[in-house]
Amino acid sequence: MENFTFHNPTRLHFGQGQIAQLDKEFPANARILLLAGGGSIKQNGVLAQVKQALGNRLVHEFWGVEANPDYDTLMKAVELVRREKLEWILPVGGGSVLDGAKFVAAAVNYPRDPWQILVTNGTDVTSALPIGAVLTLPATGSEANGAFVISRRAIKEKLHFISPLVYPRFSVIDPATTFSLPPRQIANGIGDTFCHVMEQYLTYPADAAVQDRFAEGILRTLIEVAPKTLADPTNYAARANLVWSATCALQGIIGVGVPQDWASHTIGHELTALHGIDHACTLGIVMPQVLQLERTTRHAKLLQYAERVWDLHDGSDEARIDAAIAKTRAFYESIGIKTRLQDYNVPASTAAEVARRLTARGVHTFGDRNHLTPAKTEQILRAAA
Amino acid sequence: MENFTFHNPTRLHFGQGQIAQLDKEFPANARILLLAGGGSIKQNGVLAQVKQALGNRLVHEFWGVEANPDYDTLMKAVELVRREKLEWILPVGGGSVLDGAKFVAAAVNYPRDPWQILVTNGTDVTSALPIGAVLTLPATGSEANGAFVISRRAIKEKLHFISPLVYPRFSVIDPATTFSLPPRQIANGIGDTFCHVMEQYLTYPADAAVQDRFAEGILRTLIEVAPKTLADPTNYAARANLVWSATCALQGIIGVGVPQDWASHTIGHELTALHGIDHACTLGIVMPQVLQLERTTRHAKLLQYAERVWDLHDGSDEARIDAAIAKTRAFYESIGIKTRLQDYNVPASTAAEVARRLTARGVHTFGDRNHLTPAKTEQILRAAA
Numbered sequence: 001m002e003n004f005t006f007h008n009p010t011r012l013h014f015g016q017g018q019i020a021q022l023d024k025e026f027p028a029n030a031r032i033l034l035l036a037g038g039g040s041i042k043q044n045g046v047l048a049q050v051k052q053a054l055g056n057r058l059v060h061e062f063w064g065v066e067a068n069p070d071y072d073t074l075m076k077a078v079e080l081v082r083r084e085k086l087e088w089i090l091p092v093g094g095g096s097v098l099d100g101a102k103f104v105a106a107a108v109n110y111p112r113d114p115w116q117i118l119v120t121n122g123t124d125v126t127s128a129l130p131i132g133a134v135l136t137l138p139a140t141g142s143e144a145n146g147a148f149v150i151s152r153r154a155i156k157e158k159l160h161f162i163s164p165l166v167y168p169r170f171s172v173i174d175p176a177t178t179f180s181l182p183p184r185q186i187a188n189g190i191g192d193t194f195c196h197v198m199e200q201y202l203t204y205p206a207d208a209a210v211q212d213r214f215a216e217g218i219l220r221t222l223i224e225v226a227p228k229t230l231a232d233p234t235n236y237a238a239r240a241n242l243v244w245s246a247t248c249a250l251q252g253i254i255g256v257g258v259p260q261d262w263a264s265h266t267i268g269h270e271l272t273a274l275h276g277i278d279h280a281c282t283l284g285i286v287m288p289q290v291l292q293l294e295r296t297t298r299h300a301k302l303l304q305y306a307e308r309v310w311d312l313h314d315g316s317d318e319a320r321i322d323a324a325i326a327k328t329r330a331f332y333e334s335i336g337i338k339t340r341l342q343d344y345n346v347p348a349s350t351a352a353e354v355a356r357r358l359t360a361r362g363v364h365t366f367g368d369r370n371h372l373t374p375a376k377t378e379q380i381l382r383a384a385a
Numbered sequence: 386m387e388n389f390t391f392h393n394p395t396r397l398h399f400g401q402g403q404i405a406q407l408d409k410e411f412p413a414n415a416r417i418l419l420l421a422g423g424g425s426i427k428q429n430g431v432l433a434q435v436k437q438a439l440g441n442r443l444v445h446e447f448w449g450v451e452a453n454p455d456y457d458t459l460m461k462a463v464e465l466v467r468r469e470k471l472e473w474i475l476p477v478g479g480g481s482v483l484d485g486a487k488f489v490a491a492a493v494n495y496p497r498d499p500w501q502i503l504v505t506n507g508t509d510v511t512s513a514l515p516i517g518a519v520l521t522l523p524a525t526g527s528e529a530n531g532a533f534v535i536s537r538r539a540i541k542e543k544l545h546f547i548s549p550l551v552y553p554r555f556s557v558i559d560p561a562t563t564f565s566l567p568p569r570q571i572a573n574g575i576g577d578t579f580c581h582v583m584e585q586y587l588t589y590p591a592d593a594a595v596q597d598r599f600a601e602g603i604l605r606t607l608i609e610v611a612p613k614t615l616a617d618p619t620n621y622a623a624r625a626n627l628v629w630s631a632t633c634a635l636q637g638i639i640g641v642g643v644p645q646d647w648a649s650h651t652i653g654h655e656l657t658a659l660h661g662i663d664h665a666c667t668l669g670i671v672m673p674q675v676l677q678l679e680r681t682t683r684h685a686k687l688l689q690y691a692e693r694v695w696d697l698h699d700g701s702d703e704a705r706i707d708a709a710i711a712k713t714r715a716f717y718e719s720i721g722i723k724t725r726l727q728d729y730n731v732p733a734s735t736a737a738e739v740a741r742r743l744t745a746r747g748v749h750t751f752g753d754r755n756h757l758t759p760a761k762t763e764q765i766l767r768a769a770a
Contacts (some may be wrong), residue, residue: 001629002400006399007394007397008393009394009713011390014389176713207622207625207626210603210626212608214598218598225594241593257399257400
């Protein structure tokens with residue numbers, strides 16, 4: 001096991017009716033920015049629950065945080081916070097709204113152009129406003145970590161930031177608030193969570209027995225719960241297990257002391273940028289091919305994955321690995337996520353274009369052993385045609 | 386899944402050489418109480434590492450915190466902290482030293498007789514000094530939770546306390562510091578950890594898929610790693626997995642949203658009080674018999690445990706449950722923890738005495754369904770004769 005430091009200070013209120021906890025969490029005189037996306041939280045009753053819990057506190061609302069939250073949108077929220085001297089940021093929504101809230105929290109008192117927060121990956125950020133979040137979509141884990149990704153469409157950039165300063169002070173996670181999400185968003189949450197676990201697990205053995213077992217436990221839970229929660233969206237037990245899986249996948253505990261990969265995310269982000277494919281769908285396209293191309297360097301972990309996650313005990317090593325990769329792809333297909341570029345009308349020629357973009361950006365090596373390259377990326381995407 | 390709030394703010398520095406982190410964690414002008422037990426940390430080099438990391442900081446040492454730390458001992462440490470106006474508590478040792486540190490931290494500024502902290506279970510404790518810990522014995526999880534148990538031999542009492550105020554600000558966990566522990570202490574740490582997980586897992590199904598998988602993952606890790614780390618105490622990989630298992634077992638993540646039991650602990654504490662049997666040994670005696678007596682109410686979870694932890698797939702339900710309970714007992718025996726009262730020269734008549742003591746103390750019902758009783762306790766202990 002590699003040395004590590006683990007610290008996750010976020011207080012999580014999980015369960016039905018927990019939005020009421022906002023009343024205990026916010027000071028009575030708190031001046032709050034409520035940050036939100038579209039109007040879905042008006043339709044599904046979440047906004048009403050939030051307002052009831054907040055009572056007479058001073059709340060300014062800022063609407064319109066988009067998927068892949070945009071710098072120019074969020075800077076308007078920053079201006080509102082500065083103008084009204086607000087003290088707390090309350091995102092109500094999914095990962096994009098939460099990520100946006102973290103940027104706003106860090107930008108308000110930042111002395112220079114806030115875009116520099118992302119350019120420098122926050123090395124000179126020394127404070128952030130406190131965040132209390134209400135999560136309504138299981139996927140990104142943003143409710144319990146210190147990471148965010150911000151886009152700036154005006155200059156075609158998308159950058160990320162990680163800092164202990166922007167962990168939410170608390171997050172409310174009520175699985176019932178996700179009942180009204182469309183099946184596509186739930187499927188994306190499942191596919192995203194599955195890959196988040198794999199990026200921290202399917203690498204090479206590092207004598208980290210507990211971390212491996214925890215990762216395998218989330219993967220098995222997703223496999224069990226995916227068909228149930230897609231078929232029966234208001235089944236609380238199934239949805240609660242999905243939502244808690246998504247939080248546990250990225251709150252840190254499975255990734256301490258182990259090598260991490262994030263190769264599928266690196267490649268997938270390019271497909272989203274070039275073709276607008278949903279993030280989770282890019283992972284369904286890319287990850288099985290990463291495993292296939294890297295089956296030699298990941299041999300030991302692929303065999304462990306085959307045995308412990310998919311119960312594959314028979315046949316040769318190579319046959320079990322073949323079956324595990326096939327089952328991974330079939331899992332994505334089973335939740336409605338297509339795994340071939342042609343399913344999204346993307347030509348095979350995009351493989352070379354992605355490789356070119358990575359090279360142009362200076363991404364020469366990446367992945368668990370830092371030996372994936374733009375050339376290998378082209379192979380991976382050609383295999384995914 | 387039941388509703389829950391999860392919050393664990395402790396920063397954990399895990400791995401070889403991490404004691405050096407003390408220099409970053411303590412303010413340069415910190416006034417520190419170093420709290421310790423006997424002299425083992427002098428022999429194994431831990432104290433030297435701690436002192437090197439602390440550099441020129443003002444440190445007062447307090448030695449002699451005993452196993453099952455005693456109120457009268459700790460009150461002397463409280464006096465020292467008050468007299469020297471110390472600001473931080475630095476326990477260096479196992480669970481007893483860490484538990485003692487938490488009491489000292491809470492007692493220093495407590496306005497009344499500090500024993501009342503335990504009598505009232507801390508309901509009127511409003512502050513505590515910050516704690517930074519160095520753990521040297523894997524077992525209790527005290528390095529990453531807000532609980533402690535204090536004895537007061539003068540009046541034959543032993544009380545516990547739980548408060549978010551006494552979570553360590555940080556803990557250093559270097560598995561190499563445990564290499565020199567005697568095998569009996571390592572075996573006790575394994576047996577204690579195994580039971581900590583079982584108390585949060587082997588109850589009744591609560592639709593908590595991730596928590597179950599995490600609990601099973603720790604149990605399987607213990608089963609795999611126990612013979613290795615006992616046979617080869619300086620094997621870092623095996624020891625690191627044991628130590629991280631012990632922390633994960635009681636830092637909260639496996640126990641959220643699920644029913645908990647703690648019946649074996651309730652009964653086992655009496656055997657320690659009456660006969661001085663090591664805590665972990667009492668659990669090895671009691672737990673298999675609790676499972677046996679409660680096999681009907683815990684039927685579903687026992688079958689799950691048989692399948693997922695012990696790979697028992699064949700035979701009738703009852704046969705698999707029999708085998709799982711037998712394997713549990715054999716596991717304790719395999720690490721050198723005897724599981725019969727007669728192994729400790731304790732007569733069967735102690736069963737009635739324990740039942741009498743529970744009744745006298747008003748413990749009429751306990752356990753996951755709150756339906757264990759003193760009478761059932763007598764049955765359990767008679768079966769353990």
